[in-house]
Amino acid sequence: MDIVFIINPTAGNGAALKKWRKFSGTVDFPHEQFVTRSSGHAFQLVDQLKRRERETLVVGFGGDGTMREIAAAAAGSRQLFIASVPAGSGNDFARTFSCFSAAQEISGFLASPKGKLTDIGQVGVEIEQLFASSSGIGFDAAVAHAVNRSRVKYWLNKVGLGKLAYLIFVVITLFTFKKFRLTVELDGAVHHFEDVWLATVSNQPYFGGGMKISPHSSVDDGQLEVTVVHRLSRLKLLAVFGTVFSGSHTKFPEVVQFSGKHFSFAVDRPVPRHVDGDEAGITDAQKKVNFRVSAKQWRQAKL
Numbered sequence: 145m146d147i148v149f150i151i152n153p154t155a156g157n158g159a160a161l162k163k164w165r166k167f168s169g170t171v172d173f174p175h176e177q178f179v180t181r182s183s184g185h186a187f188q189l190v191d192q193l194k195r196r197e198r199e200t201l202v203v204g205f206g207g208d209g210t211m212r213e214i215a216a217a218a219a220g221s222r223q224l225f226i227a228s229v230p231a232g233s234g235n236d237f238a239r240t241f242s243c244f245s246a247a248q249e250i251s252g253f254l255a256s257p258k259g260k261l262t263d264i265g266q267v268g269v270e271i272e273q274l275f276a277s278s279s280g281i282g283f284d285a286a287v288a289h290a291v292n293r294s295r296v297k298y299w300l301n302k303v304g305l306g307k308l309a310y311l312i313f314v315v316i317t318l319f320t321f322k323k324f325r326l327t328v329e330l331d332g333a334v335h336h337f338e339d340v341w342l343a344t345v346s347n348q349p350y351f352g353g354g355m356k357i358s359p360h361s362s363v364d365d366g367q368l369e370v371t372v373v374h375r376l377s378r379l380k381l382l383a384v385f386g387t388v389f390s391g392s393h394t395k396f397p398e399v400v401q402f403s404g405k406h407f408s409f410a411v412d413r414p415v416p417r418h419v420d421g422d423e424a425g426i427t428d429a430q431k432k433v434n435f436r437v438s439a440k441q442w443r444q445a446k447l
């Protein structure tokens with residue numbers, strides 16, 4: 145089996161490159177390595193590997209954005225085995241999907257390689273983007289937009305306090321965010337929600353750097369879960385936020401969850417959207433955003 149490392153030098157605000165330099169010194173098996181040059185490069189690299197038609201273990205050295213590109217490009221291939229070495233800021237991918245922490249573990253995998261077919265989500269006005277973990281609209285996306293535009297994240301990451309950036313922007317966004325009206329269509333049924341803070345569609349339980357937003361999501365059940373948080377005062381939203389790391393926020397009546405294979409969102413005003421925690425533009429009012437799951441599309445390395 146071929147082994148290819150794909151390193152995003154910007155992940156974790158540059159920490160990924162340092163981590164790779166240390167890690168690569170411990171790799172004692174033949175391998176190739178590629179350092180991404182821009183957003184979208186990891187996707188192109190994996191797309192090329194797919195055409196080689198040889199069994200290949202692709203190890204992404206980065207965070208959720210890098211791994212989304214790798215998983216999305218691997219969709220449809222039966223020769224590629226995907227895993228990560230978590231080196232981003234949030235690393236939600238690594239909380240559920242296969243990850244290695246040492247080169248020795250990779251040697252262990254190579255001794256008897258096995259894969260596990262895994263679902264992938266699709267989102268868009270006409271289904272255009274793939275996501276590995278989650279995609280959502282509202283408060284969480286507004287926080288992602290704000291964090292990604294700020295220098296605060298960069299400086300806090302430098303001193304190992306990256307999570308604090310999210311907390312700071314959660315508080316700021318709490319006072320600036322305008323709640324919206326949401327219509328969810330699911331299997332022919334229409335659900336209306338008022339005063340919505342966020343609606344997230346999950347393929348796996350975690351988002352936002354360790355928040356267990358969708359505790360029952362599974363990556364191989366052919367289903368996505370929607371979580372709608374609505375009709376909460378700012379104060380109560382904070383209380384709910386405090387419980388999301390354990391997953392017990394679902395006990396609040398203002399947190400509604402349901403599962404499905406495909407559904408759509410329509411909003412009454414422009415609302416920010418994210419895909420695996422990365423900004424994905426603004427959802428226009430009245431334009432339906434469609435979500436769909438494609439079951440068993442890419443192969444995780446089974447550890």
Ligand SMILES: Nc1ncnc2c1ncn2[C@@H]1O[C@H](COP(=O)(O)OP(=O)(O)OP(=O)(O)O)[C@@H](O)[C@H]1O
Pocket residue numbers: 152153154155156157180181182183184185206207208209210211213231232233234235236420421422
């Ligand atoms: N050389 C590059 N220059 C700029 N951006 C890049 C480069 N290579 C990859 N990217 C982009 O960097 C973005 C961020 O990477 P990634 O999400 O892996 O790290 P992170 O944001 O630190 O971690 P997390 O998403 O887990 O918080 C990805 O969307 C990817 O497309």
